[in-house]
Amino acid sequence: MPDEGWMKTLFGRAARARVGLWVVEQDAAFSQHEAVASVQADRTAVVQELDKLEDLGLITTVEVEGSRRKYYVVVDHPLWQIFRAANAARDEMQQAGRGASVATRGRR
Numbered sequence: 001m002p003d004e005g006w007m008k009t010l011f012g013r014a015a016r017a018r019v020g021l022w023v024v025e026q027d028a029a030f031s032q033h034e035a036v037a038s039v040q041a042d043r044t045a046v047v048q049e050l051d052k053l054e055d056l057g058l059i060t061t062v063e064v065e066g067s068r069r070k071y072y073v074v075v076d077h078p079l080w081q082i083f084r085a086a087n088a089a090r091d092e093m094q095q096a097g098r099g100a101s102v103a104t105r106g107r108r
Contacts, residue, residue: 007086010086011086013045013049014041015039015041015042015045015046015048015049016049016052017086018039018040018041019035019039019041019046019049019050019053020049020053020082020083020086021083021086021087021090022035022038022039023035023050023053023058023059023072023074023083024074024080024083024084024087025087026073026074027074028073029062029064029071029072029073030071030072030073031064031067031069031070031071031072032046032047032050032069032070032072033069035050050072053072054072056077056079057075057077058074058075058077058079058080059072059073059074059075060072060073060075
C-alpha cells in the first residue's frame with residue numbers, strides 16, 4: 001500500500017490498519033495464512049492484530065472441516081464503521097492521486 005504514513009499515525013501501527021482494512025471486506029471465513037498473504041505484512045504482526053480484533057469482538061475463530069489452519073469470520077460490530085470509513089477515505093485519496101500527508105507541526 002502506498003503512503004502508509006497516515007495509517008500509522010491514525011491507527012498507531014501500519015499493520016493494524018492494513019489488517020483491519022482488509023478484514024472488514026471479508027464476507028467468508030479466512031485463515032491467518034490468507035490474511036498474511038493479502039496484506040503483505042510480517043506474519044507475527046498480522047497474527048498480533050488478528051488477536052486484537054478477536055479480543056475486541058470484531059472477529060471470531062471458526063473451525064473449517066478438514067483444515068488445521070486457524071480461521072476467522074467477521075462479527076457484526078459498530079467498530080467496523082471506523083475501518084469502512086478509512087477504506088472510503090483511502091479510495092478517495094487514491095482516486096484524487098494523492099496520499100495523506102502526515103503533518104509534524106505541534107509534535108514534541
